[in-house]
Amino acid sequence: MAISKLLNSSKEQNTAVEEIIKGLIKTKILDSIIIPKRTPEKNFIYQVIHKTEESLANTVAFAPILPVNTATLLAKLTKFTQSEEKVGVILKPCEMRAVVEMVKLKQINLENIYLLTVDCNGTFDIEYYSKENKKTELEQKLLNSFKEGTQIEDIRQACKLCNNMIPTSTSDIGIEIFGNDSGAIVLTAYSEKGEELLNSISGLEDYNTDNRQKNIEAIINNKIEIKENFLTNFQEEVSGVENLTKFFSKCINCHNCMSQCPICICQECFFESSTFDYESEQLLSWADRQGVLKMPTDTLLFQLGRMNHMITSCVACGMCSQACPVGIDVGSIFLLTAKNAQAVFDYEAGRSFEDEIPISTFREDELKDLGE
Ligand code: SF4
Ligand code: SF4
Ligand code: SF4
Numbered sequence: 001m002a003i004s005k006l007l008n009s010s011k012e013q014n015t016a017v018e019e020i021i022k023g024l025i026k027t028k029i030l031d032s033i034i035i036p037k038r039t040p041e042k043n044f045i046y047q048v049i050h051k052t053e054e055s056l057a058n059t060v061a062f063a064p065i066l067p068v069n070t071a072t073l074l075a076k077l078t079k080f081t082q083s084e085e086k087v088g089v090i091l092k093p094c095e096m097r098a099v100v101e102m103v104k105l106k107q108i109n110l111e112n113i114y115l116l117t118v119d120c121n122g123t124f125d126i127e128y129y130s131k132e133n134k135k136t137e138l139e140q141k142l143l144n145s146f147k148e149g150t151q152i153e154d155i156r157q158a159c160k161l162c163n164n165m166i167p168t169s170t171s172d173i174g175i176e177i178f179g180n181d182s183g184a185i186v187l188t189a190y191s192e193k194g195e196e197l198l199n200s201i202s203g204l205e206d207y208n209t210d211n212r213q214k215n216i217e218a219i220i221n222n223k224i225e226i227k228e229n230f231l232t233n234f235q236e237e238v239s240g241v242e243n244l245t246k247f248f249s250k251c252i253n254c255h256n257c258m259s260q261c262p263i264c265i266c267q268e269c270f271f272e273s274s275t276f277d278y279e280s281e282q283l284l285s286w287a288d289r290q291g292v293l294k295m296p297t298d299t300l301l302f303q304l305g306r307m308n309h310m311i312t313s314c315v316a317c318g319m320c321s322q323a324c325p326v327g328i329d330v331g332s333i334f335l336l337t338a339k340n341a342q343a344v345f346d347y348e349a350g351r352s353f354e355d356e357i358p359i360s361t362f363r364e365d366e367l368k369d370l371g372e
Contacts, residue, residue, distance in 0.1 A: 006206070006207035007184070012143070062139075068319070071108065100350040116172065149215060253296040271298070
């Protein structure tokens with residue numbers, strides 16, 4: 001049963017969270033925390049492991065950008081050996097969903113890890129944000145949008161289509177603003193670890209979340225409608241080999257979309273193997289057969305192979321689109337195919353630690369319409 005408490009603070013939301021975290025580090029409830037921080041020049045924000053109260057200055061729990069999916073950073077920390085220290089991690093909901101999938105894929109070990117998920121109303125593309133002079137205004141616009149429950153025009157495409165923007169019971173603690181009176185922060189403990197943190201924070205007040213639940217339902221229903229409308233049109237746009245080829249026609253086969261995807265975890269990627277190092281004779285014979293050969297080759301095959309590997313675990317974070325140097329909206333096509341594929345198995349990536357990833361297990365009673 002989740003327990004919610006109101007954080008009674010008049011400070012700006014990022015500062016209010018920073019103070020709570022400082023308290024958790026000071027009292028050694030946590031040994032360290034991973035939380036986004038502004039660069040000293042305040043021109044960019046990236047994830048940092050903080051070990052001291054002092055280093056927590058200029059942290060941004062409700063960060064306006066998502067340079068890397070933090071689940072991949074957590075995998076670097078815990079994949080080979082579990083953490084011996086108590087480490088807190090601030091996550092956006094899409095990062096939390098990636099954590100769930102990566103735990104199942106044995107990439108993350110949650111021993112001694114405390115998952116703190118924030119409400120999220122979107123993030124800006126890193127290129128757009130880094131060029132923008134009015135960074136403080138962008139941050140403020142995001143924080144205001146929580147209070148008003150409004151959509152922001154210039155956020156990433158993945159965020160415009162995201163309807164999973166709040167913490168769920170997979171997190172230890174939710175840091176929640178949407179739908180609360182006057183942009184107040186509410187901390188919700190979803191697990192024993194969460195209760196441990198909540199009990200160690202002083203000055204919290206009891207809180208009734210009925211209003212939030214009511215307000216958030218309307219916001220989420222609106223996002224679902226936006227997503228469904230987009231996907232209906234988009235499906236038509238990309239259906240069939242011809243349309244799909246056109247969609248990926250600018251692809252330069254750099255594999256950035258793969259390297260930034262938290263779910264693409266193969267140690268040795270087939271598409272980076274020598275299978276695709278063709279002899280010149282082979283390339284010239286293909287060119288000969290068709291009179292022309294587009295280079296680099298196998299761009300569509302790469303995307304189809306990647307889809308085939310990981311769409312049942314795609315969490316729609318849109319890191320792939322953000323990483324694409326030629327502006328292909330890879331995330332939308334993965335969102336579309338993942339939604340369809342996951343529906344077949346009544347699976348939703350990141351929903352729960354208990355649901356088994358489809359295809360990783362064989363169930364005799366599934367896909368009977370394909371034949372027995
Ligand atoms: S995809 Fe959703 S959770 Fe992730 S940054 Fe965008 S709005 Fe936030
Ligand atoms: S395919 Fe794209 S949207 Fe899906 S998990 Fe990977 S990076 Fe995120
Ligand atoms: S990042 Fe873009 S250009 Fe590079 S492989 Fe992926 S889709 Fe192609």
